Amino acid sequence: MFVTAPLAPAPFHPGDEWLRDLIAAPGDQVQPVGPTEGDRALFVVLHRSRGLWTHIYRVQRQPGRIGGLVALLRVLEGDQVEQAVRWANGMA
Numbered sequence: 001m002f003v004t005a006p007l008a009p010a011p012f013h014p015g016d017e018w019l020r021d022l023i024a025a026p027g028d029q030v031q032p033v034g035p036t037e038g039d040r041a042l043f044v045v046l047h048r049s050r051g052l053w054t055h056i057y058r059v060q061r062q063p064g065r066i067g068g069l070v071a072l073l074r075v076l077e078g079d080q081v082e083q084a085v086r087w088a089n090g091m092a
Contacts, residue, residue: 019059019061019068019070022070023043023045023057023059023070024045025047025048025049027048028045028047028049029048031043031044031081031085033056033085033088033089034088034089034091039060039061039062039063039068040060040061041058041059042057042073042088043057043059044056044057044085045057052077053075053076054075054076054080054083054084055072055074055075055076056072056073056084056087056091057070057071057072058070058071058073073088074087074088
């Protein structure tokens with residue numbers, strides 16, 4: 001099941017709009033993957049604005065700082081959400 005941006009509040013906190021704006025645009029599909037470890041989580045995002053691209057992101061909130069660290073782990077051409085979720089679950 002996918003949610004459309006904005007992201008569901010967990011595992012993030014109020015004020016984390018930077019995350020939504022950084023990894024997803026309106027119309028993109030965002031799926032949290034695997035268990036959340038503290039302030040760290042994995043997301044699979046199906047981007048739609050410039051063709052279909054599937055990205056896997058690792059996001060780490062940095063307490064005491066504005067924003068956080070976002071790492072793009074993998075890029076897949078097209079709608080490859082199922083493959084991305086399988087790959088990301090191996091990382092979780």
